[in-house]
Amino acid sequence: MRTVFHGGQVFDATNHDIADGDVAVEDGRIVEVGTGLDGDDEVDCAGATVLPGFIDCHVHFTVSGNLDPMHAVRTPFSLRFFEAARNMQATLAAGITSIREAGGSDLGIKVARDQGLIDGPRMTISITALSQTGGHCDDWQVCGASVPTFGVPHPGLPDPIVDGPDQMRRKVRELVRAGADVIKVCTSGGVLSPRDDPRHGHFRDAELSVLVEEAAAAGIWVMAHAQATDGIKAAVRNGIRSIEHGIYLDDEAIEMMLDRGTYLVPTLMAPRGVLEAADAGMAVPPEAVVKTKMVMEAHSASISAAIAAGVNVAMGTDSGVTPHGRNLEELALMVECGMTPERALVATTRTAAELLGVEADVGTLEPGKLADMVLVDGDPRQVDTLPDRIRAVYIGGRSITHQTQADVGDAAEAGVSRSLRAPLPRREG
Numbered sequence: 001m002r003t004v005f006h007g008g009q010v011f012d013a014t015n016h017d018i019a020d021g022d023v024a025v026e027d028g029r030i031v032e033v034g035t036g037l038d039g040d041d042e043v044d045c046a047g048a049t050v051l052p053g054f055i056d057c058h059v060h061f062t063v064s065g066n067l068d069p070m071h072a073v074r075t076p077f078s079l080r081f082f083e084a085a086r087n088m089q090a091t092l093a094a095g096i097t098s099i100r101e102a103g104g105s106d107l108g109i110k111v112a113r114d115q116g117l118i119d120g121p122r123m124t125i126s127i128t129a130l131s132q133t134g135g136h137c138d139d140w141q142v143c144g145a146s147v148p149t150f151g152v153p154h155p156g157l158p159d160p161i162v163d164g165p166d167q168m169r170r171k172v173r174e175l176v177r178a179g180a181d182v183i184k185v186c187t188s189g190g191v192l193s194p195r196d197d198p199r200h201g202h203f204r205d206a207e208l209s210v211l212v213e214e215a216a217a218a219g220i221w222v223m224a225h226a227q228a229t230d231g232i233k234a235a236v237r238n239g240i241r242s243i244e245h246g247i248y249l250d251d252e253a254i255e256m257m258l259d260r261g262t263y264l265v266p267t268l269m270a271p272r273g274v275l276e277a278a279d280a281g282m283a284v285p286p287e288a289v290v291k292t293k294m295v296m297e298a299h300s301a302s303i304s305a306a307i308a309a310g311v312n313v314a315m316g317t318d319s320g321v322t323p324h325g326r327n328l329e330e331l332a333l334m335v336e337c338g339m340t341p342e343r344a345l346v347a348t349t350r351t352a353a354e355l356l357g358v359e360a361d362v363g364t365l366e367p368g369k370l371a372d373m374v375l376v377d378g379d380p381r382q383v384d385t386l387p388d389r390i391r392a393v394y395i396g397g398r399s400i401t402h403q404t405q406a407d408v409g410d411a412a413e414a415g416v417s418r419s420l421r422a423p424l425p426r427r428e429g
C-alpha cells in the first residue's frame with residue numbers, strides 16, 4: 001500500500017527550500033519525495049506544506065505547568081504518570097513526533113508509548129537530572145522537607161543527588177541500568193530551584209570527566225542544564241554534547257562550543273513561562289520570580305550571540321515549566337533572537353534529530369526515513385502563527401487522529417535506532 005501526500009508544498013529540511021512536491025509513504029516509511037508521484041491512496045495536501053515531524057529536545061512530561069510548590073505537595077504519587085500520558089498526547093497533537101525527556105519520565109512511561117498503551121512522541125529519556133547537593137535538582141526545602149519537582153525518587157527514577165567522582169561513576173551506571181538513553185546533569189544553579197544561583201557553576205572537572213567517561217562507555221551522550229558561564233565551559237570542556245538554556249554565554253564559551261561542535265538548546269519559552277504564570281496569579285516561589293527577571297535579558301543576548309556565531313542550535317522548550325502542547329511557540333522566539341524562519345524549522349527537525357542521534361530515522365523527509373510528518377496550513381515560515389496551523393500529524397505514516405492502539409504498536413516497532421557514537425572530544429581549554 002503506497003500512500004501519496006499530494007498537491008502541496010514540501011519542506012524536507014535537507015536544505016532551506018520550500019517547493020511544490022509530493023511524498024510517497026509505504027509501510028510507515030518514506031519511499032519517494034518528488035513531483036507528480038502516484039500511489040494506491042492519496043492525501044490531499046492542497047494549501048498545505050508537508051514537513052518532517054517536529055522534535056523538541058527538552059521536555060518534562062511528569063511536570064504540568066504548575067509552579068506552585070504546594071501543588072506538588074498535594075499531587076498523589078501516581079497521578080504524575082497519568083498526567084504524563086495526557087501531556088504526551090498534547091505534545092504529539094501539536095506536531096511534535098519525537099522528544100528528548102530532560103528529567104522525570106522513567107522507562108515505564110517510554111515503554112507504555114512504545115507498546116501503544118498511550119499516544120505520544122518517540123522518546124529519548126534521561127530519567128533523572130543529576131545534581132550536586134544544593135544544586136538545581138536538589139528538592140530539599142528550607143523547612144527540611146523535600147518537595148518533588150519531577151517526582152519522588154522511586155525504583156524507576158533514581159535519586160538525583162551525587163557528590164564526588166566515585167558517586168558519579170556509580171550513579172551513571174545506575175541510570176544506564178534504569179534505561180537512560182542520555183545522561184542529564186546540572187552543571188550550574190537554576191531559576192526555579194530555591195537555594196542555588198544560576199550564575200554559579202556546579203560540579204568540578206573531576207566529577208564531570210567521570211560522568212562523560214562512564215556515559216561514553218555505555219554508548220550514550222550527556223546533556224547539561226548549564227546557565228552559569230563557568231558551568232557551561234566545564235560542560236563543554238568535558239565533552240558534554242548539549243548545553244541546555246545557556247543563559248550566561250560569553251565569547252570564549254561560544255568559541256569553545258564552535259570548536260567542539262557542542263549543541264545549544266535555548267528553551268526561550270521557559271523564563272517567559274515563569275513570569276506569565278506569576279502574572280496570572282500562580283503561587284510561583286518569589287525567589288524564582290526574582291531570578292527569572294534577573295536572567296531574561298542575558299538569556300536572549302546569549303542566544304542571539306550564539307545564533308549569530310553559527311553555533312548548532314536545536315529546538316527545546318522546557319515544556320512542563322509551561323503547559324505541554326505549546327512547543328512550537330519557541331520558533332517565534334528563536335526568530336526574535338536572529339534566526340531565519342527556515343533555520344528555526346531546521347533546528348526543530350534535522351538538527352534536533354542529529355543532537356538526539358536519531359537522524360537515520362527521523363528529522364528530514366527522505367526515502368528510508370520513518371513517515372513522521374506534519375501538514376501545516378499555508379507557509380510554515382510564518383512562525384508566529386505556526387502553532388495554530390497544524391492540519392494533521394502522522395507518526396510512522398499513520399494519522400494520529402485515526403490511530404488505534406495496534407497502529408501505534410506497529411509504528412513503535414518500526415522503531416528509532418539511536419546511532420552510537422563517541423562523545424565529543426575532551427580538550428583542555
Ligand SMILES: [Zn+2]
Pocket residue numbers: 058060102318
Ligand atoms: Zn528542564
